[in-house]
Structure formats: C-alpha cells, structure tokens
Amino acid sequence: MQKEEKQLEQSLEGLIQRVQELKNAIQLFLLKLEHEYESLNWPSVLDNFALLSGQLNSLGRLLKNDKVPALRNHVFLPLVLSPDRDAELEKLTERRVMMFNHAVVPDYLRTKPEPEVEEKISQLTNKAGTVVQETAQKQFNNLNKITSNLLDIINSAKEEWESESNQKSSQPVTFSTADTNNLVSTILFGKSIKVTRKPDTSNTQSQGMSNQQQQQKVQSATVSKAPSAIKTQIKAASSSHPYQRP
Numbered sequence: 458m459q460k461e462e463k464q465l466e467q468s469l470e471g472l473i474q475r476v477q478e479l480k481n482a483i484q485l486f487l488l489k490l491e492h493e494y495e496s497l498n499w500p501s502v503l504d505n506f507a508l509l510s511g512q513l514n515s516l517g518r519l520l521k522n523d524k525v526p527a528l529r530n531h532v533f534l535p536l537v538l539s540p541d542r543d544a545e546l547e548k549l550t551e552r553r554v555m556m557f558n559h560a561v562v563p564d565y566l567r568t569k570p571e572p573e574v575e576e577k578i579s580q581l582t583n584k585a586g587t588v589v590q591e592t593a594q595k596q597f598n599n600l601n602k603i604t605s606n607l608l609d610i611i612n613s614a615k616e617e618w619e620s621e622s623n624q625k626s627s628q629p630v631t632f633s634t635a636d637t638n639n640l641v642s643t644i645l646f647g648k649s650i651k652v653t654r655k656p657d658t659s660n661t662q663s664q665g666m667s668n669q670q671q672q673q674k675v676q677s678a679t680v681s682k683a684p685s686a687i688k689t690q691i692k693a694a695s696s697s698h699p700y701q702r703p
Contacts, residue, residue, distance in 0.1 A: 461526065468525040475519060479512045533566050 486505045489497055519525060540558045547555050554561060569575060642648040 464524065465526050465531070468519075471519060471525075472516070475512070475516045479509070479516065482508055482512060529568075535562050535566065538562065 482505070486509070489501070489505070520528070535557065538558055540556060542556050546557055554565070570578065639649065643650060
C-alpha cells in the first residue's frame with residue numbers, strides 16, 4: 458500500500474506540473490488574443506495551437522504510462538463542505554473557487570459528463586449502431602475519395618509553388634555587384650577617372666584673328682578704291698562727249 462501511495466503521489470506531481478504548463482500556455486494565448494489582436498497574424502495563432510496540442514498529447518501519454526496508476530480506480534470524496542468563504546481554497550484555485558459547498562462539488566468532482574452531454578452521446582451512439590454495414594462502407598469510401606481528392610489538390614498546388622520558387626531562383630543574374638561598387642566609387646570619390654589636358658588653342662585663335670583682320674583690310678581697300686575708278690570713268694566720258702556745249 459505504501460508503494461502504491463508513493464507511486465500515486467509521484468504521478469500526481471508530474472500531472473500537476475504538466476497541467477500547470479498547459480494552463481500557462483492557455484493564459485499567454487488568451488492574453489495575446491485580448492491585447493495583441495491588431496498585430497496578431499495567423500501563423501502565430503497556429504504556433505500557439507501547435508504548442509497547446511503538443512502539451513495535451515504529452516499529458517495524454519503521461520496518463521497512459523505504465524508507471525502511472527489507473528486514476529479511474531481512485532475516488533474523490535469531499536471531506537468537508539462549507540458555505541463560508543475559504544481563503545486557502547481561493548488561493549489554491551487562483552480565485553476561481555471561493556468556497557467548497559454543495560453547488561460546487563457536483564461540477565468539480567464530476568466523473569461523468571453532464572446529463573445533457575451524456576444524453577447527446579447516447580443518441581449518437583444509438584444512431585451509429587442502426588447504420589447498415591453497406592451504407593457505412595459507402596460513406597467510408599466516399600470519405601476516402603474526398604480525402605484523396607483534397608490530397609491531390611494540395612500536392613499539385615505544392616508542386617506549382619515549388620516550381621515557381623525554383624524558376625525564380627534560377628533566373629539569370631542581370632547585375633554585377635563589383636560594377637555597382639565601382640560606379641558608386643566613381644560618382645562619390647572620382648575613382649578611375651583620368652584627367653586629360655586640353656590642347657593650347659591660343660596660337661590658333663591669334664592666327665585666326667590676324668587672318669580676319671587682313672581680310673577686313675583688303676575689303677576696306679577695295680571699297681575705298683571703287684569710287685575713284687568710277688569718278689575717273691565719268692570724267693573721261695564727259696571730255697569725249699560729241700555734243701558738248703561751248
């Protein structure tokens with residue numbers, strides 16, 4: 458008896474620890490839903506659900522362990538029922554249970570589902586028992602067909618996503634990091650820029666100016682000589698006129 462009691466006590470400690478971890482995870486998730494609902498995204502929600510699911514599975518494995526005694530063989534009996542407020546009970550239950558009275562005991566020490574739930578379960582069980590084997594097999598086949606179709610759709614979508622990602626990763630590179638760095642260095646620091654000297658055009662400009670001055674002198678000389686030639690020709694014509702008056 459002492460060995461069984463010790464084994465039960467150790468298993469209860471492990472169960473209490475696992476339940477406490479599960480409770481903390483649920484509290485954190487509820488706080489996120491209440492205070493971080495604006496920034497909360499779907500992957501984060503799925504991560505929280507996965508954490509809760511893993512903790513529930515670990516708790517179930519612990520209950521099915523061979524070292525844990527079958528708790529269904531043990532019975533909880535309320536030793537004291539009081540309508541007065543119990544401060545110690547309030548502290549242990551984190552203010553969820555204020556007193557241990559006749560209204561609380563049926564809910565917290567219940568070993569069977571509530572009557573409404575138990576009735577619903579019995580109805581579903583009776584309905585499942587009345588189904589013909591052929592009908593059940595047809596429904597089973599239809600369910601397998603729907604599941605296989607869903608799996609095909611999911612696998613095809615996965616293949617398309619993988620092919621698209623592979624195509625994106627296999628696209629040729631259209632840029633060069635080294636060229637970009639050289640261009641930035643050239644613009645900011647003048648790297649690789651050679652300074653070229655301009656040819657001396659002062660002599661060419663002076664020669665051009667002297668040629669222009671000479672041309673202007675020639676043109677002015679021709680213009681000044683033209684009127685004298687015309688005047689000479691007029692005088693000569695007047696002296697040789699046959700009808701000159703005396």
